[in-house]
Amino acid sequence: MVGLTRVPGLLFGGDYNPEQWPEEVWAEDVRLMAEAGVNMATVAVFSWSRLEPGQGEYDFGWLDRVMDLLHAHGVAADLATATATPPPWLVRAHPEMLPVTADGVRLEFGSRQGYCPSSPVYKREIVRLATAMAERYRDHPALAMWHIGNEYADHTLECFCPESARHFRTWLEARHGSIDGLNAAWGTSCWGQHYTGFDQVEPPRTAPGPVNPAQVLDWRRFCSDALLELFEAEKAALRRVTPELKVTTNFMSILHGLDYWKWAAAEDIVSDDAYPDPADPSSHVGIALSYDLMRSLKQAPWLLLESSPSAVSWREVNAPKPPGMMRLHSLQALAHGSDGVMFFQWRQARYGPEKFHSAMLPHGGTETRGWQETLRLGADLGRLAEIAGTHATAEVALVLDWDSWWGLEAPESMPSNRLRLKDLLLSWYRPLHARGIAVDLAPPGRDLSGYKLVIAPNLYLGGEELLSYEGELVVGPFSGVVDVNDQVRDGGAPGPLRELLGVRVDEWWPLPDGTAQKTDLGTASTWAEWLRLDGAETLAHYRGGDLDGLPAITRKGRATYLSCLLDDVTPVLDEVLARAGVEGIEVPAGVEAVRRGDYLFLLNHTTTQQRIALPGAGADLLTQTAMSGEIQLAPRDAIVLKETR
Numbered sequence: 001m002v003g004l005t006r007v008p009g010l011l012f013g014g015d016y017n018p019e020q021w022p023e024e025v026w027a028e029d030v031r032l033m034a035e036a037g038v039n040m041a042t043v044a045v046f047s048w049s050r051l052e053p054g055q056g057e058y059d060f061g062w063l064d065r066v067m068d069l070l071h072a073h074g075v076a077a078d079l080a081t082a083t084a085t086p087p088p089w090l091v092r093a094h095p096e097m098l099p100v101t102a103d104g105v106r107l108e109f110g111s112r113q114g115y116c117p118s119s120p121v122y123k124r125e126i127v128r129l130a131t132a133m134a135e136r137y138r139d140h141p142a143l144a145m146w147h148i149g150n151e152y153a154d155h156t157l158e159c160f161c162p163e164s165a166r167h168f169r170t171w172l173e174a175r176h177g178s179i180d181g182l183n184a185a186w187g188t189s190c191w192g193q194h195y196t197g198f199d200q201v202e203p204p205r206t207a208p209g210p211v212n213p214a215q216v217l218d219w220r221r222f223c224s225d226a227l228l229e230l231f232e233a234e235k236a237a238l239r240r241v242t243p244e245l246k247v248t249t250n251f252m253s254i255l256h257g258l259d260y261w262k263w264a265a266a267e268d269i270v271s272d273d274a275y276p277d278p279a280d281p282s283s284h285v286g287i288a289l290s291y292d293l294m295r296s297l298k299q300a301p302w303l304l305l306e307s308s309p310s311a312v313s314w315r316e317v318n319a320p321k322p323p324g325m326m327r328l329h330s331l332q333a334l335a336h337g338s339d340g341v342m343f344f345q346w347r348q349a350r351y352g353p354e355k356f357h358s359a360m361l362p363h364g365g366t367e368t369r370g371w372q373e374t375l376r377l378g379a380d381l382g383r384l385a386e387i388a389g390t391h392a393t394a395e396v397a398l399v400l401d402w403d404s405w406w407g408l409e410a411p412e413s414m415p416s417n418r419l420r421l422k423d424l425l426l427s428w429y430r431p432l433h434a435r436g437i438a439v440d441l442a443p444p445g446r447d448l449s450g451y452k453l454v455i456a457p458n459l460y461l462g463g464e465e466l467l468s469y470e471g472e473l474v475v476g477p478f479s480g481v482v483d484v485n486d487q488v489r490d491g492g493a494p495g496p497l498r499e500l501l502g503v504r505v506d507e508w509w510p511l512p513d514g515t516a517q518k519t520d521l522g523t524a525s526t527w528a529e530w531l532r533l534d535g536a537e538t539l540a541h542y543r544g545g546d547l548d549g550l551p552a553i554t555r556k557g558r559a560t561y562l563s564c565l566l567d568d569v570t571p572v573l574d575e576v577l578a579r580a581g582v583e584g585i586e587v588p589a590g591v592e593a594v595r596r597g598d599y600l601f602l603l604n605h606t607t608t609q610q611r612i613a614l615p616g617a618g619a620d621l622l623t624q625t626a627m628s629g630e631i632q633l634a635p636r637d638a639i640v641l642k643e644t645r
Helices: 024-034 059-071 089-094 119-137 160-174 179-186 213-241 260-265 283-297 325-335 369-383 402-408 421-434 464-468 496-500 572-580
Strands: 012-018 040-043 076-080 143-147 244-250 271-274 301-305 336-341 398-400 439-442 453-456 472-475 503-508 517-519 523-524 528-534 537-541 553-556 559-562 591-598 599-604 609-614 618-620 625-627 628-633 638-643
Touching: 012 301, 024 059, 024 143, 024 369, 024 553, 024 599, 040 059, 040 336, 040 572, 059 076, 059 553, 076 537, 089 398, 119 591, 143 160, 160 179, 160 213, 160 496, 160 523, 213 260, 244 618, 260 283, 271 283, 271 628, 283 325, 283 421, 283 591, 325 336, 325 369, 325 591, 402 421, 402 517, 421 439, 421 572, 453 572, 464 496, 472 572, 496 503, 496 559, 503 553, 528 553, 559 572
Parallel strands: 012 040, 012 336, 040 076, 076 143, 143 244, 271 301, 301 336, 398 439, 398 453, 453 472, 472 559
Antiparallel strands: 503 528, 517 523, 517 537, 537 553, 553 559, 591 599, 599 638, 609 628, 618 625, 618 638
């Protein structure tokens, strides 16, 4: 499992905020937790001001009692360092630590994450508090793991204050070595931006016109690294006192702002917060992609640390989850490698911005539908305990590179602002998911030799890393365009992939909104390219329009190149899957089939009963029923088949 020796089986529970309730409520909380089968609670996430009401004036007594209660009722603690939001006394003493926007506006206290990531005051204080927390609870029997921060970059990704500028300059000097190195990397001879010293460099604040895209790309890298420095500082403090305990921080699915490959390397356990929209009948596909990323980050089981029992509180319309959906969404996370299901939050709040956010224990208490769903899920997780620690094996990988993502979606100066990396990933993931084909995500530098098929929907930056891969390869458009410094490759795209792909891009051909370009294998929208062959064969031509007769999709040996964004990649995908020898699991539309070790999850995301032909025989762990042949799967129901080998 995720490696928590104090908690066997699958984890079940959620964020617990006892400081929001009178102490007489706590006894009921832990009693009901035990009744529901809860074995883990995340505590103290936003408790800094309650734990330290004044500089160095600690009040741990209430948290001591909470930790004791949890342990007495068999509930382990995912104990937060409480540093997610600085207390008002610290902010008032050091207002310079509040974040500043690109327009120079200093944001006020009154929400959360009210700090500049580069603030030396904030960094000093979080290390001090994390150390105090570790020393206080190092030997407490409830403590199972550490939870640092909370949803980094959710509200504060960047700050443009003078302290951030100083930090940015230090980061740039370490990256580029000298001011000459920076000038060369940024191409500052353009628009008269040549620097003669690092002291002249500022963050990419609001300017009269477009800001140097190389500067913006380095800023994106810096912002991710600056927040990671905060995480690493707290982790080091915890390690000094509790070296044996694992640490995590909760990711936010596929988040643009943070390079999760680097972040995951710093974590012991990958954890994620996931909130698919109940009102979107296709949301289970996008969240499955996020779950597969979480599993792929460390190529190991991970933990769903936050999810919603029913409605959230932050959409324009907060639809509830219909009966069975809480359970179905939870089982989906397990199918994709999570070793537990945690929620925000345990008891529904009475006040604050999240008072209408659902909880495991709703406002109405134990008489509610929501509580019955909590009880049912707790019982199910007990039946599924044996899947903890098992792994999924994928034969297909999707390449995801944060540097390419940041460069591709630069706010200005691109051929088109319609190319969005998540959309490109989903265009391939969606049909793979429908076929029950397991998918890993991978950074370009990872060893890809274990995969039969690798798909790079876009590699705007780089591409060299794919040259050593010897399996079936698909590369999407606008790839191999620039180097690591966002400078266009000599000879044009696809840069280092030209010989492998056997093509040269003569000219980008972005398609205006509302227009389309026909090809032999379907319709393209958003993007096309004027392509010249250089050793490749044509699989599909453009038909009609200015590109009529030119190659649209090509192949050279094992490598396929798409110069356009097909509305449906199925014809190309079917061909490369057959060439690679990758087979899926045939299920009806809306039914998800996922293998995790010896267990086959079948999840019916539709509102109608579905007939499914099982690929083999086994027993459903949820009902202890032997199954083979054809079965009927009820709406929003699932089976977890332990297959007979």
